[in-house]
Amino acid sequence: MDRIEEATQQEIEEIRAILLREYPNSVTELRYKSLYQLLISVILSAQCTDERVNIITPALFKKYPTVVELANANIDDVKELIKSCSYFNNKAKNIVKMAQQVIERFNSQIPLNQKDLMSLPGVGQKTANVVMIEYAGENLMAVDTHVFRVSHRLGLSSAKSPIKTEEELSRKFKTDLHRLHKAMVLFGRYRCKALNPKCDNCFLSHLCKSRDRFKVN
Ligand code: SF4
Structure with a gap:
């Protein structure tokens, strides 16, 4: 495939303005009522649709309303509840271990900073950033499959990995990163689709x- 031309600074500013205009108050489509529920939903959403996660989580949160119940859960029961989610075996182990560590290391409170979140099982940089963006409105970028595709098609990044793309987008946009992240997710999900x-x-x-x-005219 030919190399995609890079967007100029003026074009970057125009893209920013249009995305913020078109998606002024976008929020995640994941349904949650607490930081605990958000973190679990974001962990489950890796390689899985938000729609599927929203189907799974009501029963999961009913059975395990806090980290205390989840930390003591039987892994097979958790697997059964999340089995329609991709990679459910690993995700079940990770969310139970995550709950145990939150109790042991963070006094049963989910930490609200990138470094501590990333120290928990099943939480990589993208998951930590999405939680910080959604729950704390932090000026952070997170690159999922939609943000990666959109930013490359628009010439905002030519980086090969999501982490490098995140760095490039953060450097070019600098501010409003959380709002731009949410806008690019929705733009990619519903308009600039993969196929x-x-x-x-x-x-x-x-x-x-x-x-x-x-073939746009
Ligand atoms: S929808 Fe088409 S024209 Fe719009 S940004 Fe995506 S690839 Fe480009």
């Missing part, structure tokens, strides 16, 4: 570096 992006009805098509690949 058959809706290029003929795209408010960024005049700035897009990939539109010719999808």
Whole structure:
């Protein structure tokens, strides 16, 4: 595939303004009522849709309402409740271990900072950042499959990994990273889709570096 042209600083600013205009108050589609529920939902959402996670979590949170119940859970019972989620074996082990460590190391309170979150089982940088973005409105970027695809198509990044893409987007946008993250997730999920992006009805098509690949006029 040909290398995608890089967006200029002026184009980056225009992309920012349009994304923030089009998605002024976007929030995650994951349904949660507490930091505990958000963290578990984000862990489960890796390689799984938010829709699927929202189907799974009500019964999970009913049986294990806090880290205390989850830390003492039978792993097979947890697996049974989350078995329709991808990688449910590992995820079940991780969320139980996560709950145990929150009790042992953080006085039963889920920590609300990137470093401590990342020290918990099943929590990588993307998961920690999504939690911090959603729960604390922190100026952080997180790169999931949608943000990765959108940023590459728009010429915002040519990095090969999500972490490098996160660094590049953070450097180029600098501010409003949390709002831009949420906007790019929704834009990628519903408009700039992996297959058959809706290029003929795209408010960024005049700035897009990939539109010719999808036959936009
Ligand atoms: S023109 Fe198409 S590929 Fe480009 S940003 Fe819009 S939807 Fe995505």
